[in-house]
Amino acid sequence: MGELLNxxxxxxxxxxxxxxxxxxxxxxxxxxxxxxxxxxxxESVEFYPDAVxxxxxxxxxxxxxxxxxxLAVQQVIEVFGWDGASFGGLxxxxxxxxxxxxxxxxxxxxxxxxxxxxxxxxxxxxxxxxAAPGKTIRECTxxxxxxxxxxxxxxxxxxxGKAKVAAPKPKTAPKAPPRVPAAPAVPxxxxxxxxxxxxxxxxxxxxxxxxxxxxxxxxxxxxxxxGGGGAGFDDTQLTELWQNTIMKVAGxxxxxxxxxxxxxxxxxxxxxxxxxxx
Numbered sequence: 001m002g003e004l005l006n007x008x009x010x011x012x013x014x015x016x017x018x019x020x021x022x023x024x025x026x027x028x029x030x031x032x033x034x035x036x037x038x039x040x041x042x043e044s045v046e047f048y049p050d051a052v053x054x055x056x057x058x059x060x061x062x063x064x065x066x067x068x069x070x071l072a073v074q075q076v077i078e079v080f081g082w083d084g085a086s087f088g089g090l091x092x093x094x095x096x097x098x099x100x101x102x103x104x105x106x107x108x109x110x111x112x113x114x115x116x117x118x119x120x121x122x123x124x125x126x127x128x129x130x131a132a133p134g135k136t137i138r139e140c141t142x143x144x145x146x147x148x149x150x151x152x153x154x155x156x157x158x159x160x161g162k163a164k165v166a167a168p169k170p171k172t173a174p175k176a177p178p179r180v181p182a183a184p185a186v187p188x189x190x191x192x193x194x195x196x197x198x199x200x201x202x203x204x205x206x207x208x209x210x211x212x213x214x215x216x217x218x219x220x221x222x223x224x225x226x227g228g229g230g231a232g233f234d235d236t237q238l239t240e241l242w243q244n245t246i247m248k249v250a251g252x253x254x255x256x257x258x259x260x261x262x263x264x265x266x267x268x269x270x271x272x273x274x275x276x277x278x
Contacts, residue, residue, distance in 0.1 A: 241273060
């Protein structure tokens with residue numbers, strides 16, 4: 001089914017084989033052989049069918065060193081309908097769907113990844129066949145938001161210290177402006193010009209805030225567990241790396257405007273600089 005796919009972009013095609021395996025560090029991953037046929041054009045915002053014929057292998061790590069699910073887990077659930085009950089169930093599900101003659105319809109993104117001066121391409125995202133690239137935004141659940149508050153409590157405290165708090169509004173009604181007595185009437189004279197009431201003028205300054213995320217010692221330990229050089233970075237260096245990567249990938253976009261794929265790329269690039277790839 002075509003030659004090895006060696007270009008970046010958004011594609012559609014089929015997953016023609018797949019299975020659950022382990023990374024060299026022992027983490028569970030889903031390995032998929034993907035065949036691309038359609039390529040996405042960002043200017044026309046549509047896929048061109050049968051514009052490419054190539055294959056590539058995707059390595060999707062499902063859980064990290066602390067046992068936490070990665071972004072790939074949600075992708076696998078959306079694409080394959082996995083119930084998350086067991087890896088054995090996922091393995092059988094993927095083998096069944098990909099072994100069909102027509103394969104398993106799927107969409108995926110290929111991006112460049114640079115580590116220690118070496119650049120290669122890899123599958124960074126999978127999606128349902130009919131999903132438009134970069135159009136899906138996943139909102140955190142209330143429990144996930146609470147977990148984020150706990151995890152980044154120190155960083156949020158620093159942000160609160162820098163944020164400017166608006167002055168509270170007065171509880172009592174403002175006093176009316178002083179009344180100006182009318183000028184005495186003059187015969188055959190034009191009526192007096194009414195005195196304009198003073199108009200309150202809004203004052204204050206506004207600023208465009210940035211998202212500051214504090215990478216903690218626990219994050220550095222996780223990087224070390226993954227077999228990388230995380231132990232060589234202190235909290236300040238890791239925080240600077242995270243912020244610079246956000247600017248590189250998303251520019252000045254606000255956190256709520258950053259897409260799920262951009263967050264994933266930010267995560268991948270940060271981890272690539274402090275860990276050894278699988």
